[in-house]
Amino acid sequence: MEIKIADINDKIKWNSYVKENKGSFFHLWEWGKFLNEYFGYKMFYLMAKEGEKTVGVLPLLEKPRSKTLISLPLADFAGIIADNLKVHSEILNYIQNNYTKKDFFIYSKEELKNVPNGIYQTNIYANFEMEINGNAEEMLIKVIPQKTRNMINKSNRADLTIKVADDLKLWEKYYRLYYANMLHLKSLPLPFTFFRELQNLWKDKVKLFLVLKEKIPVSGLVGLIFEDKFYIWGNASDKKFSNLGANNRVYFEAIKFACENDLRIVNLGNTKPQTSHFFFKKNWGAKEKNIYVISNKKNLNTESKSQKYIMSLFQFLPRFVLEILSKLIYKYY
Incomplete structure (x- = not known):
């Protein structure tokens, strides 16, 4: 099995695999490319291959100077899509072995049944899906x-x-x-x-x-x-x-x-459990599912403290100024 960083030439195969294996809107190549072009996030889109056959994918993005890989920013979830558990494990091993100086956070609808050494998992968010x-x-x-x-x-x-x-x-x-x-x-x-x-x-x-x-x-x-x-x-x-x-x-x-x-499906999005938004979404009769955060960091609080701090300083600025600053803050923090 080969795991490589996909490039633009792999876009069609990437999207085909996502569609054929019940991926999400956020797994599409275009979502990462959009964030890459708008914010300058670097794409580390991992593709597992057996010969010419694609057997797994994991979209990861890195903010400039952050040394943190995320799957994915501004998305409720993404995570690994794989043919089987072996491929899933190989992709995780690849990240651990090849990005030793980077942190990573993967938001996934799938729970790891056997959590490898050096990997931590928790369910911070709830997601709600309604079948039409x-x-x-x-x-x-x-x-x-x-x-x-x-x-x-x-x-x-x-x-x-x-x-x-x-x-x-x-x-x-x-x-x-x-x-x-x-x-x-x-x-x-x-x-x-x-x-x-x-x-x-x-x-x-x-x-x-x-x-x-x-x-x-x-x-x-x-x-x-x-x-x-x-x-x-x-x-x-x-x-x-x-x-x-x-x-x-x-x-x-x-x-x-x-x-x-x-x-066929309306996904109501993520929310933190036991909040007002949680109960609002729960009251639609949708199925509640956990969203798992999988990381090499013990502290799995994924909120940006830098953004919160900056916002506390800048929230009273005129809108046009805050919008200019916002793009820079999202890019780097």
Whole structure:
């Protein structure tokens, strides 16, 4: 078995393997290439081969000067896809043996049953997936629990308008919601140009749903489409309108979209257990799954302390200044 760093010539084979082996949107070559071109992250996309046959892949990215490999930044999960446990182990061994001076963090839906020496594993996040079975009304009645169903029905009486974004003006409205949410959480917002480039690159594979109350954006959701799955990648809302069920409404619009477009799975994304977001997602009747962090570091807290500290200093800066700084901070920290 040979394990190599894939290059652009391997892109078609890489994506084919991802599609044939139930990989995610984030496993696609294009996601890493997008982050490479936007932030300058270096791609270490490992491909396991037996002769001409691809038997496993692991996408890894490294921020400039960080000496840390991540699978993957700005993704809920990625991790190793392999034909069998032997290939999975060989890829991990390759990282341990060839990147001895680097730390690595792999976010995976798959738990390591036999954790090798020098490797640590924990489940920090929960992920929720909903299987689509029927039309939106059937999902509302048969799958979605009563509490959430009540909020959806309440939102239907609240005179809310739903928009599916097809121009940058609506993306700008969503970004204002997102930006305010991130400041409230004391988290670093991505620049608006990141969202613009994301939409430009994938177009029909990126969907933005926006809920408005009298032309005021009150909730929004960014979804990514891959094969028969819809990934809820971003969500923002105005807390002043939470009593109207605006956030419930935008999630239900995503589910309705999946039903109408023959998608089989809606992934509601990651969240930390026992938080308000955790219980919000749990109340959709979706299946809860652990997301495992696999690393050569004992401390598996993957939050960027540097970003948190910088944000505490810079959060009161004008938006245009913070957006410029944000790209640099995401690039290096």
